[in-house]
Amino acid sequence: GAGVSQTPSNKVTEKGKYVELRCDPISGHTALYWYRQSLGQGPEFLIYFQGTGAADDSGLPNDRFFAVRPEGSVSTLKIQRTERGDSAMYLCASSSQEGTEAFFGQGTRLTVV
Amino acid sequence: LAKTTQPISMDSYEGQEVNITCSHNNIATNDYITWYQQFPSQGPRFIIQGYKTKVKNEVASLFIPADRKSSTLSLPRVSLSDTAVYYCLVGASFGNEKLTFGTGTRLTIIP
Structure with a gap:
């Protein structure tokens, strides 16, 4: 696609439920990033993929959060047993290995009620 | 990763030139300085990147002194x-490592 696509754009879920957030990066981009952003804060790093493997997952807050990128393209961020504190905008970005910039999607706004 | 410090907010009038300074005292030799812009309910968007001296593109200029401890x-x-x-980031470029956003500078333009 022309840009990074994230689905759904909005997700409301009940506390304790499982959610999946999807990211379609720009075709050919090897690097893919997940960030989380709360109101009034800058994006907080979660995980970074190079190809299919997680190059750095140091930002995942706990073991309820997991992300995959099985074919080196689309990525899914999975959150188990959601908590109200997980409510935030989840941003995905992609970049070529040689590129200087990352291209961000519009984000998925997750609300846990 | 080098930590950055920016003003929390700035106001300016339309038609003025705006300068936003970022401090990054412990920048590493191979670090670049990159600025992103973010509108409400959108993902950040790349503005400009530089390593030293001055960089200019169609939307902005980036000034970096010789010691590279600010931009x-x-x-x-x-x-x-x-x-x-507006966010100032310091590190190797995206594609090679994660980059860390600070809290950014909220710029408000007044009519």
């Missing part, structure tokens, strides 16, 4: 549509 993003003749949050 200044310059927006010429701002308009209301430049109201946004």
Whole structure:
């Protein structure tokens, strides 16, 4: 696609439920990033993929959060047993290995009620 | 990773030149300085990147002194549509490592 696509754009879920957030990066981009952003804060790093493997997952807050990128393209961020504190905008970005910039999607706004 | 410090907020009038300075005292030799812009409910968007001296593109200029411990993003003749949050990031480029966002500078343009 022309840009990074994230689905759904909005997700409301009940506390304790499982959610999946999807990211379609720009075709050919090897690097893919997940960030989380709360109101009034800058994006907080979660995980970074190079190809299919997680190059750095140091930002995942706990073991309820997991992300995959099985074919080196689309990525899914999975959150188990959601908590109200997980409510935030989840941003995905992609970049070529040689590129200087990352291209961000519009984000998925997750609300846990 | 080098930590950055920016003003929390700035106001400016339309048509003025705006300069936002970022401090990064422990920048590493191979680190670049990159600025992103973010509008409400959108993902950040790349503005400009530099390593040293001055870089200019169609939307902004970036001034970096010789010691590289700070940088200044310059927006010429701002308009209301430049109201946004501006982030200064320091590190190797995206594609090679994660980059860390601070809290950014909230720029408000006044008519």
